[in-house]
Amino acid sequence: MEQSLDSIQFVIEESGWLAPLFFILLHVLRQIFFIPVILVCLLGGYLFGVFYGTIYSLVGLIFTSLAFYIIAKKFPKVTTKLFYLKKKYFGSYHRMSLVQMMIIRLMPFIHFHLISLYLLEISKNVREYTKYSFYACIPPAFVFTAFGHMIHELPLVLSLTLVGLLFIAFTFIGKKEVTYKWSDFFTAKS
Template sequence: MIEAEQWIEGLIEQAGWLGPVLFIFLHLIRPFLFLPVVVVCVAGGYLFGFLGGAVYSIIGLSLMSAVFYKLVNHFPRVGERMLKLKRKVAGERKMTIGQVMVLRVMPFVHFHLLSLYLMDMTKSYREYMHYSVLGVITPALLYTAFGEVIERMPWYESLTFLTVLLVLYAFLERRKKQKQEQSED
């Protein structure tokens, strides 16, 4: 994996003005290379600086969301496989859009699994893309800006960061249940 990252880095650096295009394309093929989102975003910050890396990552992740939506809707087998994965991982669990947004920030949470949740919660492609783009901004900014910090954090700081995100997720879950109970009354 390290060799693949070095090869990709060298290719983008030598590409000149085509570098950003190749980097955005890397986001599109990332799932096939089994590269986590965090790795690609951190690479964007390293190669293009914070602003460029964040913008290119937002564009790439947004395009990936659009491609995923089209694949799932145009190829039923892809959709069925992803739904099986969703059921296997999360069962019939329901989430709010806020919870999906929090999970998008967590490193190594399956990007497309969360996209399936967004597809279930939204009524149209436009609404799905609206929330998808909003959902990739925070991780793109966070991983691009703080990627090296997150990667080099001692285990106890990483665990603290993960705990804060899990508490935020649980808070949103509790709030969702309270709203459901209030609407039933």
């Protein structure tokens, strides 16, 4: 087993610029194959190291977010249904700050594109969406690449403690305001 891992590492080192390109493409295509973000980032940390793995994962996650943006704009009916589901499960008035979105992206059981939907909702244009996506993708790209393997091998109690701490941070950093629209209280007569 160790010999095959060494041979894979050798092939990647000798492939030059193709290995990072294929890795970034894997990030974009992983959603088609239902591969979790954490697994791809872990692979990046193993294959490229912490620094380059984080950079390649960040680029791949940005391209994934941009693909979501393009699909959302090309198919507005799908986006409308996604916003309906978000409203149904999270309520109309639930807002998250960018810091909350960065924290929740660290939770591997939260779907990546749920946060992309929130980013789409708060963005005015593609440039702003890309900027917010960049910030929201930094924590998972770094943490999953650098420490993901270590987190996976922690005992269950420590893993649950880490998730609990992230949940507490998520709760206390959140926005404390609720916005109600005039139409929620008064209906216009036609």
